[in-house]
Amino acid sequence: MHACWYKMLGIEDSRSWLLALTYAQEDNWEEALRFAERLTHVSPSPQSIGTLAGVLKRTGQVNRAEELIQKLMPGDSYGAPMAIALYYFVCGEMDRAAEWWEKVIEQRHPLAPFMVPYFCIQLPVGLHWPN
Numbered sequence: 516m517h518a519c520w521y522k523m524l525g526i527e528d529s530r531s532w533l534l535a536l537t538y539a540q541e542d543n544w545e546e547a548l549r550f551a552e553r554l555t556h557v558s559p560s561p562q563s564i565g566t567l568a569g570v571l572k573r574t575g576q577v578n579r580a581e582e583l584i585q586k587l588m589p590g591d592s593y594g595a596p597m598a599i600a601l602y603y604f605v606c607g608e609m610d611r612a613a614e615w616w617e618k619v620i621e622q623r624h625p626l627a628p629f630m631v632p633y634f635c636i637q638l639p640v641g642l643h644w645p646n
Contacts, residue, residue: 569605
């Protein structure tokens, strides 16, 4: 069913939030926002919401970003740590992203292993993972 929605919207598949994340890493905020908005509208998953909130903040839409993140708080429901980690990651707040990434791992989120390349490239060695 989702495949039909994605085709209608011109979105390749359910991993389009990864495209938004990739565009954000490349500082292509217009494309990042386009993909994040479309997918969050069709399928508001934690990863799409977190990515969208981060992109919104980076593009100056702080109030809207904070509204999305506040809906996820206190952040203990399943999937919320993934959204919040992605939010801080996109915002460039790597220490906060690392704090929430630990919670993603604790929840045993099925996407955690696939996100390692995104997070490990950006996260500095330090307080959270000294080695």
